[in-house]
Amino acid sequence: MNPILFSAEKPLDFVAIGRLCIDLNANEINRPMEETMTFTKYVGGSPANIAIGMSRLGRKTAFIGKIADDQMGRFISGYLERNGIDTASVVTDHTGAVTGLAFTEIKSPTDCSILMYRDNAADLKLTAGEVSEDVIDKAKLLLISGTALAASPSREAVFQALAYARKHGAVIAFDLDYRPYTWKSKEETAVYYNLAAEKCDIILGTREEFDLMEAFDPNPGHDDRVTASKWFDYSARIVIIKHGKEGSIAYTRDGASHRARSFPAKVVKTFGAGDSYAAGFLHGVMEGWTIERSMEFGSAAACIVISSHSCSDAMPTADQVIRYMEDCNSGKITAT
Numbered sequence: 001m002n003p004i005l006f007s008a009e010k011p012l013d014f015v016a017i018g019r020l021c022i023d024l025n026a027n028e029i030n031r032p033m034e035e036t037m038t039f040t041k042y043v044g045g046s047p048a049n050i051a052i053g054m055s056r057l058g059r060k061t062a063f064i065g066k067i068a069d070d071q072m073g074r075f076i077s078g079y080l081e082r083n084g085i086d087t088a089s090v091v092t093d094h095t096g097a098v099t100g101l102a103f104t105e106i107k108s109p110t111d112c113s114i115l116m117y118r119d120n121a122a123d124l125k126l127t128a129g130e131v132s133e134d135v136i137d138k139a140k141l142l143l144i145s146g147t148a149l150a151a152s153p154s155r156e157a158v159f160q161a162l163a164y165a166r167k168h169g170a171v172i173a174f175d176l177d178y179r180p181y182t183w184k185s186k187e188e189t190a191v192y193y194n195l196a197a198e199k200c201d202i203i204l205g206t207r208e209e210f211d212l213m214e215a216f217d218p219n220p221g222h223d224d225r226v227t228a229s230k231w232f233d234y235s236a237r238i239v240i241i242k243h244g245k246e247g248s249i250a251y252t253r254d255g256a257s258h259r260a261r262s263f264p265a266k267v268v269k270t271f272g273a274g275d276s277y278a279a280g281f282l283h284g285v286m287e288g289w290t291i292e293r294s295m296e297f298g299s300a301a302a303c304i305v306i307s308s309h310s311c312s313d314a315m316p317t318a319d320q321v322i323r324y325m326e327d328c329n330s331g332k333i334t335a336t
């Protein structure tokens, strides 16, 4: 059973808040950054990718964020708009902040890393006063993402968005999205992640991300059920712990656990898996599907993105996900 109900009267399905940046993905793959000469530019940042994924899946989507007043900022807003995302709540910085850049190194399908340039990044300058209450009031589902909690004033902006979502009855999803480079310490991360997670209905993260959150709340066995059960004493109704290629496990408040099979993939690079999984899963939950079916849909969406060069640009439509699952079932798609 799907434990989440969405308000049918609200005109907007989904709004995400947080990081909007640029990914520069290595064109010459299977080599280190030192030997990489050319890159392709894409819109990036986990919440941006998830919003693009939701819009491609047919969800009415908006974004709350801040972009630099430059060509990169305009590239981001233009791309979101071309993908059907309402950018009325994306504000422009006027302090000289820049667009965060993520250069990706693709050494092998399993060995990928990201080299970040995020000093004075515009997305972290979003203030609480710039968060539109109106757009959150209209949305069925608000997604927050961990990186936006890394610094003020963006941190306060996220907490303000959470307050508006709770006031207006929007379901809240939290993708932990831990990116170490924007944080001062792991203790700081644990404190703010916990404060935000208390207010969320759906929490998605990798085992490593939940371990980080448990810095002051030890779980020596790294037990997924122990991790999940803590959040059911607060607002959570679904907690998902992701384990890369091994798949993911979801827990619900009734004590049940849910697993979905994962699909084979011809992996080009691993990043973007979590974002496409989140979009596919949240779409399924909004459709009223079972947790297992929603997870399966997210897993197949993830395989499409990790088999592609980009994250945002590769986000699939619902037809593409269904076709992918059919091709796996018929043996047409096998693992790398």
Ligand SMILES: Nc1ncnc2c1ncn2[C@@H]1O[C@H](COP(=O)(O)OP(=O)(O)OP(=O)(O)O)[C@@H](O)[C@H]1O
Binding pocket: 205, 206, 242, 243, 244, 245, 246, 247, 248, 262, 263, 264, 265, 267, 270, 271, 272, 273, 274, 275, 277, 298, 299, 300, 302, 303, 306
């Ligand atoms: N190599 C793989 N083959 C098949 N499916 C995969 C693979 N890697 C990830 N997935 C799918 O994507 C989901 C999310 O992956 P993962 O646990 O790596 O998330 P993540 O670490 O948040 O991703 P990201 O690298 O984007 O931060 C998994 O639960 C699984 O369904």
Ligand SMILES: O=C(O)C[C@@H](O)[C@H](O)C(=O)CO
Binding pocket: 021, 022, 023, 043, 044, 045, 046, 049, 102, 114, 179, 271, 272, 273, 274, 275, 311, 312
């Ligand atoms: O900001 C990053 O850490 C990289 C992103 O831009 C990238 O698109 C990503 O987050 C993939 O999950």
